[in-house]
Amino acid sequence: MKNLSPIEEQLASQITKRLSVFEAEIERQIYVDIPQRAMQFDALLKTCPLLQPAFSKQLEQKFKELLQPSQDLTIPIQLLSTPDQAIFEVEEFIRTHATDLAGLLENVKRWFYVAVPGGQELDKMQEEMDQVVGGMEEGISKVLENLLYYHATRGKLVVKLQKRKLYDIAKTLVQFDLSQIQNFKNSFLDLYNSLIVAYDATVKNYENVKQKVETKTETTVF
Numbered sequence: 001m002k003n004l005s006p007i008e009e010q011l012a013s014q015i016t017k018r019l020s021v022f023e024a025e026i027e028r029q030i031y032v033d034i035p036q037r038a039m040q041f042d043a044l045l046k047t048c049p050l051l052q053p054a055f056s057k058q059l060e061q062k063f064k065e066l067l068q069p070s071q072d073l074t075i076p077i078q079l080l081s082t083p084d085q086a087i088f089e090v091e092e093f094i095r096t097h098a099t100d101l102a103g104l105l106e107n108v109k110r111w112f113y114v115a116v117p118g119g120q121e122l123d124k125m126q127e128e129m130d131q132v133v134g135g136m137e138e139g140i141s142k143v144l145e146n147l148l149y150y151h152a153t154r155g156k157l158v159v160k161l162q163k164r165k166l167y168d169i170a171k172t173l174v175q176f177d178l179s180q181i182q183n184f185k186n187s188f189l190d191l192y193n194s195l196i197v198a199y200d201a202t203v204k205n206y207e208n209v210k211q212k213v214e215t216k217t218e219t220t221v222f
Helices: 006-047 053-065 074-080 085-114 118-163 169-220
Strands: none
Touching: 006 169, 053 074, 053 118, 053 169, 074 118, 074 169, 085 118, 085 169, 118 169
16 A cells, blocks of 8 residues: 555544444444344333233133123223223334334444445345345334224224214224234234344344455555
8 A cells, every 4th residue: 555645644544533433333333222122122022911922812801701792882882992001002112112223223234335335245245234124124114004004993993883882893893903913913023023133134244344344445545
């Protein structure tokens, strides 16, 4: 590498410092922030009633006891007008933590593109990061879309039940709750698995990319 002029040395020093700051931020996100989010997901999986294996069966039994064909529907209508509290717990978690996690992964992916390009292996790593981050974003969108559909459709059923006060409508609402809650649970588990895949891929690729970028930078600067 040729000798650098004072201006070139100053510019190279500034670039190195900025890269160091950027890399330090990315490493904090990879080794601290993302694992913390994963722990939050894991804690919710272990503690949220909706995400437990027995939840659907318990809810189904609760509905059976609540609804009888010949009974007065005043109390059941009142109780069925609001979704189970566990839905709101998971929904709030998704909106606050999962979307934030997607932002962290997007930052890491951006670092892969800021890295000096070149070589089939680097391109392959960038493509893998695209896939895993895209998988997380798709999983989050799927859960949020399921929630939107759930609330919109359930709201219509509740209005119909409150107006007509028919057992068949109450039964339809119960069946809808049971089916959609299971779908939502499955979507959340898929999202959690996407997080694990994304984290493993990020850790696996980061050091390799960093090493290759540093080596290439040393041989190409000026």
